[in-house]
Amino acid sequence: MTGLLEPRTGRWSPRVGDVTTQAEPVPPGAAEPDDDEVGRRFAAGDEQALAWAYERWAARVHGMAVRAFGPGPDAEDVTQQTFVSAWTGRAGYRPDQGPLPAWLTGVCRHKIADTWAKRDRQRRAAEAAIIEAQARPTGGPQPVDAAVADRVLLLGELDRLGQPQRGIIELAFFADLTHAQISERTGLPLGTVKSHIRRTLERLRDRLEVDGAALHA
Amino acid sequence: MPHCTPEDLGLAALREPLGPDAAEHLAGCASCTDEVGRLRRAVDVLTVPELAEPTAPVAPPPALWAGIAAATGVSSAPRPQVVAASAPPAGPVPDAPPVPLAPLPAEPVPLRPAAARPLPPEPPVAPVVPLRPRRSRLLLAAAAALVVGLGVGAGAVALSGREDEGVAVAAAQLDPLAGSDATGTASVVEREDGTRVLRVELAADAPAEGYYEAWLLTESVSGLVPLGVVRAGTEEFELPPGIDIGEYPVVDVSVEPLDGDPAHSGESVARGLLES
Ligand SMILES: [Zn+2]
Numbered sequence: 001m002t003g004l005l006e007p008r009t010g011r012w013s014p015r016v017g018d019v020t021t022q023a024e025p026v027p028p029g030a031a032e033p034d035d036d037e038v039g040r041r042f043a044a045g046d047e048q049a050l051a052w053a054y055e056r057w058a059a060r061v062h063g064m065a066v067r068a069f070g071p072g073p074d075a076e077d078v079t080q081q082t083f084v085s086a087w088t089g090r091a092g093y094r095p096d097q098g099p100l101p102a103w104l105t106g107v108c109r110h111k112i113a114d115t116w117a118k119r120d121r122q123r124r125a126a127e128a129a130i131i132e133a134q135a136r137p138t139g140g141p142q143p144v145d146a147a148v149a150d151r152v153l154l155l156g157e158l159d160r161l162g163q164p165q166r167g168i169i170e171l172a173f174f175a176d177l178t179h180a181q182i183s184e185r186t187g188l189p190l191g192t193v194k195s196h197i198r199r200t201l202e203r204l205r206d207r208l209e210v211d212g213a214a215l216h217a
Numbered sequence: 218m219p220h221c222t223p224e225d226l227g228l229a230a231l232r233e234p235l236g237p238d239a240a241e242h243l244a245g246c247a248s249c250t251d252e253v254g255r256l257r258r259a260v261d262v263l264t265v266p267e268l269a270e271p272t273a274p275v276a277p278p279p280a281l282w283a284g285i286a287a288a289t290g291v292s293s294a295p296r297p298q299v300v301a302a303s304a305p306p307a308g309p310v311p312d313a314p315p316v317p318l319a320p321l322p323a324e325p326v327p328l329r330p331a332a333a334r335p336l337p338p339e340p341p342v343a344p345v346v347p348l349r350p351r352r353s354r355l356l357l358a359a360a361a362a363l364v365v366g367l368g369v370g371a372g373a374v375a376l377s378g379r380e381d382e383g384v385a386v387a388a389a390q391l392d393p394l395a396g397s398d399a400t401g402t403a404s405v406v407e408r409e410d411g412t413r414v415l416r417v418e419l420a421a422d423a424p425a426e427g428y429y430e431a432w433l434l435t436e437s438v439s440g441l442v443p444l445g446v447v448r449a450g451t452e453e454f455e456l457p458p459g460i461d462i463g464e465y466p467v468v469d470v471s472v473e474p475l476d477g478d479p480a481h482s483g484e485s486v487a488r489g490l491l492e493s
Contacts, residue, residue, distance in 0.1 A: 051293040054282065058295070059274035059304035066275045068267040079277050084288040109268050150262045158263075173263050174270050178233055191224075198227035204259035212258075 039100035042086075043093050050087050057101045058083070061108045068112045078115055082108045097163050106159070106170075113151040120145045149213035157207045161200060168193055169200045221249045230256035276304035383408040389468050389489035391419070397486035398422075399429075403468040405456070405491060413456045419447050419470060421486065427474040432481060433465035436490075440465065441481055466491045 033041065035056065041049035058079065065078035086093070086107050093103050124144070158166060164186065171177045171185065183193045221229070225239045230253050235243060243249050279297050286294065383406040391401040399421030407413050417431050429447040431454060434440070442465055444454040456462075470487045 047291040047293040050285075050289065050291050051295045054285070054295040055299040056303060058281075058300055059276045060271045062277040062281075063273050063275040063304070064267075064271045067272065071275070076277065076281055080281055080284045080288075083285045087285075087289045087291070105271060112267055147262060150258075151265075151268075154259055154262055172231055173260070174268060176264075176269070179228060179231075194224040194228065197231070198224045201227045201230055201256045201259060202223075205255050208258055208262070209255070 035099060035101070036095070039093070039095045042100055043090055043095050045090065050083070053086075053100055053104070054083060057104055060101060061104055064105070064108050065112065069115065074115060078108065078111045081111045085111070098167065106155075110152075110155050113148070113155050116145075116148045117152055120148045144213055146213040150208060153207060153211055153213070154204055157204055161203075164188060165196045165200050168196045172197060220246065226252050227256060229253045230260050232260075274304040276301045383414075386413070387462055387466075387491040387493040389491045391417075391468060391470060391487040391489040393487055394485050399470060399487040401470070401487055403431075403489060403491070405462055406453075412458070413462075414453045415444060415456055415468065416451060416453050417447055417468070417470070418451045419449055419487070421449055421470075423449065424472045424486075427472050427482075429486070430471050430473045430481075432469040432471065433460070433462070434467040434469050435465055436467060441469070443479065443481075462491055 033052070038049050038052045038056065042053055061082050062075065062079040065075035065082075069075045069078065082104060086104055089107075093100065158169065161169065168182055168186070168188075171182045172179070177185065179193045179197060180190065182188075183190045186193070188196075219242075221235070221239050221243055225235050225243075226249060229235055229243060234240070243253070277300070279300075282295060282297075282300075286292075385404045386407050388402065388404040391399070391403055393399050399419060401417060401419040401421070403415060403417045405413055405415055415431065415433070419429065421429065431444040431447045431452070433442040433444065433456075442457065442460060444456075445452075447470055468489050468491060469481075469485050471482050471485045473482050
């Protein structure tokens with residue numbers, strides 16, 4: 001989805017939103033394809049591209065999962081689900097919108113947020129069970145952790161952004177770059193970066209205010 | 218100066234510094250500040266370190282691929298040595314993003330982690346996170362105490378009005394809780410410079426183990442603010458600025474074991490309701 005967060009390797013086009021050329025067939029016995037070629041073949045449903053993607057980026061994805069949950073079953077589930085969802089949802093990957101590893105990172109963010117939401121559901125169920133076991137009057141259902149629910153909501157909204165808006169806001173949110181650094185990184189004029197940031201933040205604000213958990217808990 | 222541009226409000230929501238004119242206007246304009254706050258909610262929801270760009274790669278266990286193959290039905294397979302080689306051996310990460318540290322509780326600490334940033338770190342391998350046992354005991358003890366205890370002592374202490382250093386604005390009698398013979402009084406004193414202190418006078422034997430600690434609680438015991446260690450005699454604790462004693466009207470004294478755990482032990486020895 002985003003081409004902005006990745007180091008420019010291989011033949012990846014340096015400008016946001018540039019459309020790459022069609023995949024070229026790789027002759028048998030040729031050297032391994034570069035990252036862009038893996039991305040195009042992944043999108044086209046080539047099973048070998050999933051294995052290549054795993055070889056190249058599973059450690060990156062798993063590193064994120066381990067950072068969020070520590071080593072263990074939760075992190076492993078996140079990594080596994082990231083690749084399974086990426087493969088089954090590959091129709092949603094557009095090679096002309098960004099490199100595959102950046103898209104996998106976005107899928108991984110969803111899986112992390114989903115895991116938080118699952119834990120929050122389990123927490124509430126456990127607390128409800130404790131309260132029930134003690135036969136204590138309750139103040140109604142256990143509150144949803146609003147931040148957990150809002151993360152799922154807003155990551156979904158990011159998926160709906162086109163380029164270059166999505167890449168710009170991801171650089172601001174997840175790479176902690178200033179608008180000047182984003183302008184430098186992308187080659188987009190400062191004013192363009194600022195106005196994309198502004199419009200995206202307003203869009204996210206509206207989404208939170210209309211559907212956010214905090215107001216409806 | 219006119220209102221900030223929408224672009225500047227966006228940058229301010231991202232905590233980027235503005236130019237001097239815009240910054241000065243923003244500092245004095247409620248409407249611009251309000252809009253920054255609305256935009257910033259989304260920023261705060263998403264800019265947590267767990268969702269930041271990947272930093273240190275970690276090779277997944279070799280068996281992990283089998284699950285992916287089973288779920289997708291693909292027949293290709295990655296070469297395990299290539300996967301392993303894609304992650305350098307564990308070591309310090311040079312450019313890990315700064316991880317915001319949770320501030321010490323200078324403000325009310327809810328009993329349950331609320332929807333605040335940063336996300337509370339989860340234990341690595343615990344799918345179910347029940348209430349911390351110590352805290353649930355506190356809830357039970359507190360609920361019982363509020364039913365039987367409060368109201369009896371509340372308001373029984375006459376406000377002494379002007380104290381030697383400041384004005385008493387609220388006071389409470391501290392009544393013993395079950396199994397304790399600790400008693401005392403507490404008052405909130407506003408000093409001339411506007412700061413407020415809680416003055417606690419405690420009559421109690423030294424605990425067999427640990428120490429006494431003073432707290433302010435909400436009436437429903439859904440939140441608590443630690444104030445500090447209490448010894449027998451008179452102690453003063455400066456209140457965190459901005460705390461509303463109407464919201465945290467219950468003075469609580471607990472016995473805390475020397476276990477390094479900053480949470481309330483659940484064992485309160487005396488408690489009273491502040492009344493103005
Ligand atoms: Zn203004």
